[in-house]
Each structure stands twice: as C-alpha cells, then as structure tokens.
Amino acid sequence: MKHQSPRGQTLALIPAFHTGGGGRRTASLQIIANDKSWWLEYPEEQMRVSRQPFQMQIGPSAFGFQGIRLQIQQEDLSLHGVLRYGPLTALRSDIMGPFRFFAGMQCVHGVISMGHSLSGTLELNGEPLDFSGGIGYMETDRGRSFPSRYLWSQCLWGGPERGSLMLAIAAIPLPVGGFTGCICSIVYGDREYRLATYRGVKIEKWSSSGAVIRQGTYCLEAELLKERRQALRAPVEGRMERTIHESLCAKVRYRFWHGKELLFQHTDSHASFEYASER
Numbered sequence: 001m002k003h004q005s006p007r008g009q010t011l012a013l014i015p016a017f018h019t020g021g022g023g024r025r026t027a028s029l030q031i032i033a034n035d036k037s038w039w040l041e042y043p044e045e046q047m048r049v050s051r052q053p054f055q056m057q058i059g060p061s062a063f064g065f066q067g068i069r070l071q072i073q074q075e076d077l078s079l080h081g082v083l084r085y086g087p088l089t090a091l092r093s094d095i096m097g098p099f100r101f102f103a104g105m106q107c108v109h110g111v112i113s114m115g116h117s118l119s120g121t122l123e124l125n126g127e128p129l130d131f132s133g134g135i136g137y138m139e140t141d142r143g144r145s146f147p148s149r150y151l152w153s154q155c156l157w158g159g160p161e162r163g164s165l166m167l168a169i170a171a172i173p174l175p176v177g178g179f180t181g182c183i184c185s186i187v188y189g190d191r192e193y194r195l196a197t198y199r200g201v202k203i204e205k206w207s208s209s210g211a212v213i214r215q216g217t218y219c220l221e222a223e224l225l226k227e228r229r230q231a232l233r234a235p236v237e238g239r240m241e242r243t244i245h246e247s248l249c250a251k252v253r254y255r256f257w258h259g260k261e262l263l264f265q266h267t268d269s270h271a272s273f274e275y276a277s278e279r
Contacts, residue, residue, distance in 0.1 A: 001068065002248075002272065003083065003118055004156065005134040010034055010249050010270055011122065015056050015063045017047055020238060027058045028240065029072075030232055031079065032248045033124065037230040038077050065112070070122060079124050083131055086117030088138070089164070095183050097198040106173065107143035114164040114187045115156050139166065146234045146242065147171050148278040151206050153222050153252060155271040163188040163266065165254065167213070167222055169206045180206075182213055184220065186256060188264060193256075195220060208275040210252070219257045224273050226251035234276075246274040 002012045014030040027047035031038040040058075048057040055064040060071040067084040094100055095111045118134040137156050150170035157163055165186040172181045182203055184195040195201045201215040210223040227247035234242040252271035256263045 001063065002137045002154070002156075003131050003134060004136070004270055005118075005129060005131045007130070008270065009129045009131070011124070011129060012248055012272075013063070013068065014232075015058055015061075017049060017056070018235075018238070018240065028233075029058055029061070031072075031077070032230055032232065032246065034249050035228065035230075037232060039233055040072070040074075040077075067120070077125065079122065081120060081122035081129075083118055083120040083122065083136075085113075085136060086119075088113035089115045089187065091185055091192065093194075095166075095185055095196075097183075097196055099181065099183075099198060105143060106145045106147060107141055107170075109168060109183065110140040110142075111166060111185060112138040112140060114166070114185065115162075137164065137166075143235070144238045145236050146244070146276070148173075150274075150276055151208075151211055152274045153211075153250075153271060155252060155254060155266070155268050157266060157268055157270075161188075161264065163264065165220075167211065167220070169203060169211055169213075184213065186220065188256070193218060208277075217259045221253075221255045223253045223255075224250060225253055225267070226269075227273060244274065244276045246272065248272055 004010050012032040017027045019025050025044040027042040029040045042058050046059045062069045069082045070079050072079040091111050116136050118131040118136050122129045135156055135158055147170035152168045154166045167184045169182045172179050181197045182201050186193040195215040201213050204212040212221045227250040229245035229247050232244050232246050233240045234244045236242045249270050250273040251269045252273055253267040255265045
C-alpha cells in the first residue's frame with residue numbers, strides 16, 4: 001500500500017500474514033518512509049483476516065480496500081491516523097495471466113489498484129503527513145519465496161497527463177530449467193497497455209540500472225537515475241529471512257514508444273525501484 005501526498009511525502013505499508021512449519025501463523029507489518037524502514041512482528045492472536053471483503057487487522061491497526069487505521073506506538077516508532085481511499089482502479093484481467101495457474105510458482109503477484117485518491121492525515125514520529133488530495137497504489141504477493149533475481153518498478157503520477165505503471169521481471173525456476181518472465185501494465189490516456197511474457201514481450205535488457213522491454217511495436221524503457229534504498233525482509237521458503245533493498249522514492253525516467261512515436265516520457269522522483277540478485 002503506497003501513499004503519495006501532493007507535497008511529496010510518501011509512505012508505504014506491507015501488512016502480511018505467514019503460515020510456517022506446523023501451521024504456526026504470525027503477522028508482520030513493514031513500514032517504509034523516504035529515509036527509514038521498520039519491521040514489526042505480531043503473534044497469531046493479534047491478527048484477524050477477512051477475504052470477502054478484504055480486511056486485515058494487526059494489533060490495533062486495520063487495513064482494507066476502503067482505507068487504513070494505524071495505531072502503532074513503540075520505542076522508535078509512533079504512527080497514528082486514518083486514511084480513506086477513493087474508488088480503486090482495478091485491471092481488467094489478472095496481471096499474471098495464465099501464469100497464475102502454474103503449479104509450484106514461488107510467488108504470485110497481483111495488482112489491486114493502479115491508482116486511487118487519498119484523504120486523511122497520519123502522524124509519523126511527530127511529523128504530520130497530510131495525504132488529502134494525494135494518490136495511492138496497491139498490490140499483493142503470495143507464495144513461499146521471492147525469485148532469486150528480479151526487478152520491480154512502480155510509478156504513479158497525477159496532472160493532466162496522469163499515468164500509472166508497474167513493471168516486474170523475474171527469473172522463474174521450473175523443475176527442469178526455467179525462464180525469465182515479465183509482467184507490465186501501463187495505464188495512460190484512459191487506456192491500459194499490457195506487456196507480458198504471455199503476450200510475447202521480449203526483454204532486451206535488465207539490470208540494477210533499469211530495463212528495456214519490447215512487444216510488437218511497443219517499447220518501454222525504465223532508467224534508474226537516483227536511488228535511496230531501504231532494507232526490507234522477504235520470504236525464503238516461507239521464512240522471512242532474506243534482506244532485500246527497495247527505493248521507495250527513486251528517480252526513474254520512463255519512456256514509452258509506439259513504433260517511432262514517443263507516447264510519453266516521464267521522469268519521477270517518487271517512483272519505486274527494486275533490484276535483487278542472489279548471484
């Protein structure tokens with residue numbers, strides 16, 4: 001759950017629940033600000049989850065499709081307040097396409113909202129964060145492990161030429177061999193452009209500095225210009241033991257072509273970017 005204010009303040013929250021060996025269930029909450037991140041753990045008895053409609057309560061804090069309520073107080077973190085979400089912008093079809101039916105996938109990605117309005121104020125360690133008039137983004141992951149190597153970038157911007165995009169490239173293991181998969185959604189000009197392995201996308205290059213993908217006459221380039229990475233935890237065979245690094249507010253330049261026509265060029269200092277490799 002990523003939140004951007006009109007004044008450039010950004011905050012992301014990752015509420016999660018985990019089922020470990022012997023069916024033991026726990027919950028966690030990761031909080032990512034521009035210059036710091038926090039990891040909070042909770043026992044099963046402090047967790048409540050409803051799937052229809054989605055509502056998750058961790059301790060006294062609640063998360064759902066209509067907004068969040070935060071009541072967090074500990075030695076190095078005070079975070080309180082309520083945010084309300086406007087109508088979510090869902091994709092017309094599952095971002096994973098037929099991959100969601102593959103048995104044994106390490107991780108299944110989902111996009112809940114490519115963009116929605118925000119209202120309300122949070123207070124983080126005494127600093128007010130007024131998100132009224134801001135924009136939000138929401139996605140999900142489920143599985144036992146993150147890929148050994150992957151790239152992820154997300155950007156959402158308002159204004160007369162508002163847009164939203166999500167790009168993910170990952171090494172996908174199979175019982176014999178494997179492949180590099182790509183999923184990407186670009187919402188721009190009241191239209192969604194879907195570029196994905198299951199639609200024939202070609203990954204021309206990808207690295208810690210960005211990526212270039214091409215599908216038919218469409219080409220997307222994402223170039224990382226500046227990053228401020230924060231440490232996060234990620235799953236390894238169901239255990240949150242891997243450390244990855246994400247830039248919640250990276251400076252990234254995106255260029256999107258249709259043939260020789262440049263549909264848009266957008267450089268954003270509030271884009272998110274993450275690259276990880278176990279090699």
